[in-house]
Structure formats: C-alpha cells, structure tokens
Amino acid sequence: MNEQFRIAQKLGLMFRPEESLPEDIKSWAMKQLKAKSPALGVNNTQAKKIQVWPNKLQPDLLTRDNLYSEYKYNRQREEMDLAGYNSEAAKQDNEKKHLLLKTDQLKFSHRNVFGNDQVKLRFSSFWTNHFTTGNIWDNQNHIGHMMEEAILANLNNNFSEMLYKVTTHPSMLVYLDNCWSCGERSQTAIWAKQNGEQAGLNDNLGRELLELHTVSPSAKYTESDIRGAANTLAGWGIWPGRISDQSELLSIPQRHQKLLKMGGTINSWDFFKQDHAEPGNKKVLGKVIPAGKGGLRQLTDFLAAHEHTVKHISFKLAQHFVSDNPSKADTDFIANAWRKSNGNLDEIHSAVIERAIQSKEPKFQWPMTWLFQVIRLSDARFFKGWGQLNRYDNSIMESREIFEELGQGFWHERQPDGYSSDKKEWLSGEMFERRIRFSDAIYSAGRPKFKADDIMNRIDASVTTRSLVANVGMSEKSKFIALMCSPEIMGLENA
Amino acid sequence: MPKLNLTRRQFLKTSGASLFLAGLPLPGFTKDKPPGTISVIMLEGGMDGLAAVPPIGDPDLSRMRKGLIPDDYLKLNSLFALHPSFQYFGGLMAKNNASIVHATNFPYTLRSHFEGQNLMQGGGLSPFSESTGWLGRALDLAMLPGRSLSLDMPLLLRGTDKNDNFYPASVRSSSKLSTQLIDMISMAHSKEGASVFNKVSQKSTQKDSIVPRDPASLAKYAGKAMSQEGGPLSSVIKVTQFDTHASQGANENGYHGRQMTLIDDIIAGYREGLGDAWDRSIILTLTEFGRTVKINGTWGTDHGYGSAGLLAGGSITKSRVISEWPGLADRDLFQKRDVMSTIDYRSVCAACIENALGLDHDLIADKVFFTPKLPRVYDYIFS
Numbered sequence: 009m010n011e012q013f014r015i016a017q018k019l020g021l022m023f024r025p026e027e028s029l030p031e032d033i034k035s036w037a038m039k040q041l042k043a044k045s046p047a048l049g050v051n052n053t054q055a056k057k058i059q060v061w062p063n064k065l066q067p068d069l070l071t072r073d074n075l076y077s078e079y080k081y082n083r084q085r086e087e088m089d090l091a092g093y094n095s096e097a098a099k100q101d102n103e104k105k106h107l108l109l110k111t112d113q114l115k116f117s118h119r120n121v122f123g124n125d126q127v128k129l130r131f132s133s134f135w136t137n138h139f140t141t142g143n144i145w146d147n148q149n150h151i152g153h154m155m156e157e158a159i160l161a162n163l164n165n166n167f168s169e170m171l172y173k174v175t176t177h178p179s180m181l182v183y184l185d186n187c188w189s190c191g192e193r194s195q196t197a198i199w200a201k202q203n204g205e206q207a208g209l210n211d212n213l214g215r216e217l218l219e220l221h222t223v224s225p226s227a228k229y230t231e232s233d234i235r236g237a238a239n240t241l242a243g244w245g246i247w248p249g250r251i252s253d254q255s256e257l258l259s260i261p262q263r264h265q266k267l268l269k270m271g272g273t274i275n276s277w278d279f280f281k282q283d284h285a286e287p288g289n290k291k292v293l294g295k296v297i298p299a300g301k302g303g304l305r306q307l308t309d310f311l312a313a314h315e316h317t318v319k320h321i322s323f324k325l326a327q328h329f330v331s332d333n334p335s336k337a338d339t340d341f342i343a344n345a346w347r348k349s350n351g352n353l354d355e356i357h358s359a360v361i362e363r364a365i366q367s368k369e370p371k372f373q374w375p376m377t378w379l380f381q382v383i384r385l386s387d388a389r390f391f392k393g394w395g396q397l398n399r400y401d402n403s404i405m406e407s408r409e410i411f412e413e414l415g416q417g418f419w420h421e422r423q424p425d426g427y428s429s430d431k432k433e434w435l436s437g438e439m440f441e442r443r444i445r446f447s448d449a450i451y452s453a454g455r456p457k458f459k460a461d462d463i464m465n466r467i468d469a470s471v472t473t474r475s476l477v478a479n480v481g482m483s484e485k486s487k488f489i490a491l492m493c494s495p496e497i498m499g500l501e502n503a
Numbered sequence: 504m505p506k507l508n509l510t511r512r513q514f515l516k517t518s519g520a521s522l523f524l525a526g527l528p529l530p531g532f533t534k535d536k537p538p539g540t541i542s543v544i545m546l547e548g549g550m551d552g553l554a555a556v557p558p559i560g561d562p563d564l565s566r567m568r569k570g571l572i573p574d575d576y577l578k579l580n581s582l583f584a585l586h587p588s589f590q591y592f593g594g595l596m597a598k599n600n601a602s603i604v605h606a607t608n609f610p611y612t613l614r615s616h617f618e619g620q621n622l623m624q625g626g627g628l629s630p631f632s633e634s635t636g637w638l639g640r641a642l643d644l645a646m647l648p649g650r651s652l653s654l655d656m657p658l659l660l661r662g663t664d665k666n667d668n669f670y671p672a673s674v675r676s677s678s679k680l681s682t683q684l685i686d687m688i689s690m691a692h693s694k695e696g697a698s699v700f701n702k703v704s705q706k707s708t709q710k711d712s713i714v715p716r717d718p719a720s721l722a723k724y725a726g727k728a729m730s731q732e733g734g735p736l737s738s739v740i741k742v743t744q745f746d747t748h749a750s751q752g753a754n755e756n757g758y759h760g761r762q763m764t765l766i767d768d769i770i771a772g773y774r775e776g777l778g779d780a781w782d783r784s785i786i787l788t789l790t791e792f793g794r795t796v797k798i799n800g801t802w803g804t805d806h807g808y809g810s811a812g813l814l815a816g817g818s819i820t821k822s823r824v825i826s827e828w829p830g831l832a833d834r835d836l837f838q839k840r841d842v843m844s845t846i847d848y849r850s851v852c853a854a855c856i857e858n859a860l861g862l863d864h865d866l867i868a869d870k871v872f873f874t875p876k877l878p879r880v881y882d883y884i885f886s
Contacts, residue, residue: 208800
C-alpha cells in the first residue's frame, strides 16, 4: 500500500475517489486537524451529488429538548388512552417526529463516508468513545449533539475545555446519573430529610470522571476523592423526563418556566441547580475545590492537567492510532507533547500523527472504521439518504442495524469504558465473518463504482493482496470481498 | 465437527441479554464425558445482594435501607428472605434445587466495574493480569475446548485458541459464504488472522436457523442444546444494567426488581430447556461487586463489596443459604459502608467446576485460580 493510503488507513478513513492524493502526507494529515467540513451526505442512495445536510435535520439542543418533551407529552396521553394518541399510527408518528436516534446515526454515518475531514473524524470517534455515553434514561436526543458540539467542535481546543464541555453535557449527566444527585448538606437534601424524603449524592459520574475520563486507577485515588468529585458535580444536570414532567401535562412555555425556576436557564448544557449543590470546599487528590458552580471547572482543569491523565490518555491514543502494541517511546512522545502544550489538542494530535507515520507497525481497525473505509475506497452507497429516513426498503439496512451487526455503535447501551482499541478484543470468528458479509453486502447493495482492480491500483496494493484477489477467480464480487478482507485492508499486517 | 445442531443463527443478543455456549467437544480433544454442565449468568454493573436476598433478621437493615426493602419478600429463615422477583428461584429452593451464597465476592475491594469484571471473568490475582478466563481455563483442563456463542469472545470463556464463537448474522444483501473464498482469504493471512478466518471457514458449512430473542427463551435454548448428546457443557448468559445508582426501586416492578426478574426468567428457561439434563446441571450467578449498604441520595446504591450468589440446578440436593453473615452494624461493614465479603466466591466457582467437569479441587485452585490454598466449599453446596 502506498504511503498516502497507509496513513489514511491509520489516521483517517481512506481517500474517496474524487480526492486527489497529497504528495506530502504528513503535511496533509496535520492540515486535516484544522479541516472544516459541514456534515455532508446524500438525499438518497441514487443521488450523484454530495450535499450539506439540511439544517432542519440538525436541530440545536433546545429544539432537541423541546422535541423530547413533546414526545413524552404524547406518551403520557397515550398512557391515558386518549383518542388521537393511543393508536399504533399515532405512536409511530410520535417517535418519527420527536426522536432523533435514526437521524443522528445516519448523519454520523454520512459524515464518515462523505466527509472531507477524515482525520478529524477519526479523532472525534476516539474521543466519543473515550467519553462514552449511551442510550439510557431518555438520553437519545442528546448523544448525537454531544458528539458534534462537545467533541467535534472542540477538537482544536484544549483537552481541559473538551473535558468540561463533555462533563457538563446532558448526554453525560444523564447517562451517569448525575442529574439526580445532590449534596448531602444541600438545601434540597436538608429539606428532604425534614420531610421524610430521600435526596443526596450518587457517585457514578464522580467515579468515572476519575477512573475513565482522566487520571485512571493508577493515580490511586481514594473513596474520599471520589466523593469529593461527586460533591463537586452535585447539582449539575437535568433529567429529560423532568423537562417533560412526570405528573403534569405542561406546555413548552410552562416547562421552560419550571426550568428557569430550578436552574435559572432553559439550556440543559449549562444547568446547575444551586439548591442541589453541596456547600463548602471539596478536596480531590489534594486539590481544594471551592463551592459553587465554578468549582467544577476548577476540578476538570486540575484533572485535565494531572500527570496520570497525561499518561493514561497518551497510551490510549497510541494504542488507537499508532500500533496495536505501542512502545513506551510512542506513548512518551505523545505525553511530552501534551505536557509541553499544556494539553493543547492540536499539539497532542500532531504528536499522534507524527508517531503513527513514523511507526511501520500495522494497526488493526475497529469494525466501524473498516466499514467506512471500505465504502469510501469503493465509492459505494450503502447507507440510506436522509430523504429515505422513514422509508422502509428491504434492500437497505438502517444505520442502527448496521452498527448492531458490526457489534459496535455509539448509540448502543453499553458500559462507560467504551470499546477497546486492543486488537485481541476483536479477533473472533464471528467478527471476521461479519467483514466478509458486509463486503458482500456493500458490493451487492451498495453498487460500488470502483472495482477491486481499480482500488488495488490506486492504493498500490501489495503482492500478497494482488495474489489473493487473483486467486479467487473472475467474479468481481469475490475479488471485492477478498480485497476488503485482505490483511492489508483490515490493518492486520503491513503487507 | 460435532453433530450438535448448533448453528450460527442460533445465538442472539437483545433485551440486554447475551448468550455464550462453550465446551462443545472438538474431535481429538474429548476425554471421558464430564459428570455435569455448568452455566454462568453474568450480571454486569454490580448486583445488589442486599436487595436480592435481604437479611430481614438483621436489625440494621431497615435502619440503613428504608425504601429499598421489598414488601412481599419470601422468608427463607429467621435471618434471610428472597426478593419477590425470584418467584421461580424460590420454588426451586423449596424443591431443594437451589441455594444462596451471601456476603461473598471475588477478593477485590476497589469498586471499579472494569477491574472487578476483569477479575470475575479472568479469575486472576490482580486486574488485567490474565488473557484467559477461569471457565475457559477449566474447560481446557477438562480437555474440552469448544465454541461460545457471541459476536465477541467473553474473557470468561477464553482459553486455548481452539475456542471459537457463534453469533447469528443478519446482514441484508449478503449471500451464503463460499468456503473456497474464505479459505483463500485465510491463506493470505498469517498469524492470528489466518487462524480466525480458518474458523470462519469451518463454520461456513453449517446451516442457518431461527433463534429466540428474549432472555428466558435464550436460556431455554441453551439448556436444550446442553441437554443433547455431544452438546455444549457450559454456557454463559450476560445481563447488563445492574449499576443502580438512581431509582433502584424496592419491589419487583422497580428498576432493579425487573433486572432480577430477568435472572429468575433465565433460570426458569434453563430448567425447561435442560429437561432431564437438569439433574446434572449447576447454574451460578456472577457479579463484580455488591452495592453500598446505605441507600444513596438518588434512591439507589453506589459501588460496594460483598454481594450474593445464586446457585440452581439438579446437582444441588439440599437448599441452603450459605453465609458467614458479617452483620450490617457500622463496625461490621467493610470500610464502614459495604457488606463485608466473608466467603471467597472463587471457592464457589471452583466447587461448581469440580461438580460439572469432574476436576480435582486442588488442580482447579492451582491452575484455574492460581491460589493453591483456595478453600474448598464443595460440601456446603453439593453434599
């Protein structure tokens, strides 16, 4: 494989046929970090023109919250068995109009298949996985927004900024139960105790903020540190169910009034309930965090700069992008860039690029990355167009189905440690069988414009790959499957 | 290949449950038929043992857990009761076919899901120290490398590289796999790639069939497969979402109660599927830790230490609650917050392996759990 594709495979999503190959691959990869690309896609699978996603399918957070409120409002009426709400058609219509899971998954897929910012998208997926959230507790209208606005939009920022934006995003605050938490000495907890109610702390997000998002257990934090983090987080977030209200039927303005009273804002990304906050200073890993809304920023800044965070995430980056078994030198190189730049993500990502180019070690690709790479290489149309979102077509799989079959998707219910970048977690007969089946399906349903021979010429495929493709016979489909499942395209070997 | 009618589409993963079947004897590896079967229900997130088996006779329970004690529990003895979600399991206890181990855990106290899950599956001495799982190693020792049914391969079942997995594909527009094509692909790969594609090639000759989707049907399916001559000797069902930091609920219609009902349904499904093979079966639950004794501020519980293990199967002939109950007074708690673990759950797993696979305890202790002095609790469970 030529150097351009070798690097595009490790760090990006492969060059689409309309893209010319850069002469200086390192300079290209570095420039990609700053690439600006709207969400691109197609209206339908037959469309020739790649277009910008329609604005109406990319609602802002407030609209998303309002849509969800409407959804819950209609569900309440359905449960009350009210005419106009209780039929199967009304139920489906309610989901179609107000829930964004299908739309967001398709947009994510389109971005990765058609985007001009492939390196940036790969880093975006890395961080989306690092900050895993999932579709539980009425969270589905939030996940896609967090990926776009807290992660992708902050890729050229500092890690501390991304950490803060993710930690305060409703997708995270709901997924890890923080939206219910309140300090033991908060006004709400005191009131609850006086009235025989239950209110107080849960430590779920506080724990994972330390264990997964920043310092890792290597920092040897204690339960007291976890509690300190949880107390700092107490008061942050609002449950979408609360926005819609459990017991009353409220109009959107009425709901907004209620939110304003609770948090002083209707913005669920900046929602801090003062009466749920723990008064007084907190302590986390020796750092004193002051009371109030600003305390969280101090905590996330402190954790973002912590040496254990630097080491923990530098290793994860090296294992994801550089090699399946990154050397200490790989990790140290990235960690040094982190330290020198005080966590500037452009500098950190540049170090990752530098090391990935320098390393000749292969890097096995995640199932979803491989899928996007196969589609881009062959210019297939495997995902629905946005105009087909709510149309059933037996020959086209929904994005949700595709990710389910691949065994990997950012909207799945899953544990907060996310997907492993360790090759051995993905080496199973069934995982490999999926690659054969998807290669077949992409060829059969996606009608790729480029055949195996065209692709091999473009990437300058190795002798081993050419020999494999030559040996499987004259069928274009067999050649396509063999190529896409070759060690070279799977990133298993540098053939 | 074994004659068993287990095929790629027979596996599934939905409703938060996944099934893995293992220990399908491969030609040339099988020795004498082991005495029984072993099934593990993996409960990810940390099941609340105090909710599953509330120690109603402990005077501190109601003080610490007001709001999380179920109304209609089934009283087992003067100290323990069973959550109302376990209707079927309770029936098995009445028939002397089920037992409970309480105040137990793997020896891990740091409350991380991921370290805890790695230990409960890997059975190693420290987190992430093992690349194989305790059940995979036990099957290897019994000369029973086999297949698991899953898209990924759970650590619990990883043993020799002869082990394999199944998962029913549903990729539209893909046709039947050509063995010749897969063989070619396999030959182009070296190292692990070749080995994995070789397994794909072997499986490509098997036919497709329809699989159930809900956890109970899944367990019934697994039980039926295990009951067949030459069938798998081990199965694992994974159930997620036990991490109940908020709105845990006390009764069977609460969040945790519904998850426990799933466990009950799974055990009932196994019983039905196993048929006559029930008599030589053992089913055990596995979770990474218990939860805090005290209810937290959001009607849930946080990560703890000691939990409870549920055991069921015809191999059990006398039902018991096996426990060295540590008490729930502040001074009795682990770090003043969690149920102390007084029984090493690895001993329970070892006893189940001994019962099902006929391996010697000392061998299991040494080669499976790397702890030669691991206490033997077989007689408490199976005598």
